[in-house]
Amino acid sequence: MTWLWVALGAAVGAPARYLTDRWVQTRHDSVFPWGTLAVNVVASFLLGGLTGGADAVSPAFALALGTGFCGALSTYSTFSYETLRLLETRARFLAVANVVVPLVAGFGAVALGWTVGSALA
Template sequence: MTPWVFIALAVTGGMGAVGRFLVDGAIGRRFQTTFPWATFSINVSGSFALGLLTALAAGHLVSTEWALILGTGFLGGYTTFSTNSYETLRLLNEKRYVASLANALGTLLASVAAAALGFWLGTVIS
């Protein structure tokens, strides 16, 4: 890894984290429920973007370095598996079993479907 790729990873990772913070705040203000819609939306949209980016890189429309920088850096900072896990456990602790299961399985299924959709779209574009 070259020094500029390392620096770009660090910078875009920080930008992704800031993006997550802003999106989380915007969704949280709009939908004030105990279900973690913000984290759900962030993880699904990030999965879509990573699927799209992966297909664009496979089709040589995005370089390997930029795929690494944007995928690992920005999208790695943007998405958040740890928050999803915490929120699933929080819902369990509150005895909201259906919401907890919906959060855990719903995020998994929706994220994989979004990644597949993004990958498909990227192959169409490529």
Template sequence: MGEAWWLVALGGALGGMARLAVSELLARLAGSDFPWGTLTVNLSGALLAGMLIGWFDGEATTAWLGLVAGGLGGFTTVSSLSLQTLVLWQSGRRDAALANLLGTAVAGVALAALGWWLMGGGG
């Protein structure tokens, strides 16, 4: 199990750096009026998590822990989602806040299920 700790730590560091890169790129390309970067990393992370759980057939191997708990755990972010949604709400942009929160939750579950299905899950 000691190897898993190092893979999770490495994956978390790399995932966090990737999240920052994607978020900054999308802020430059799409503007910062809406948290497009956080939405993108959370939804793509959900898809990848679903694909990986399908690939590993639901077994939490050392590699799975490094990729999902570490890499995708560092890449996706509930804290940024929460804070950005709160800022949108407090600034009077309640529709955008609800779209951000519900869009992430509903689309995230749908993309995780799609990823799992694409990798042969359930059949």
């Protein structure tokens, strides 16, 4: 039954990633992958909140939201591919920014999520 909760969360997270990425990216006239940054930071915040308040949620909900939804919402492979594409087009500054900004923002988002989740639990 565990796999079903993960699959249900992923079934919502994957389309949410795609639609959010496209929505955010169409609002920026830049080759920088703002959409991927947005979904990864949101997933980090949600996962931080979930783990911070883990005692207040059911194991099934934690699997659906954490492993399923956040796992499908965030995307390391797209982040890696987009960084490589920036390097190939000689947008070196943007490539470096695409490594540093998501790392710092992701850590900040998970810490903030953890704090919020802990306070609400």
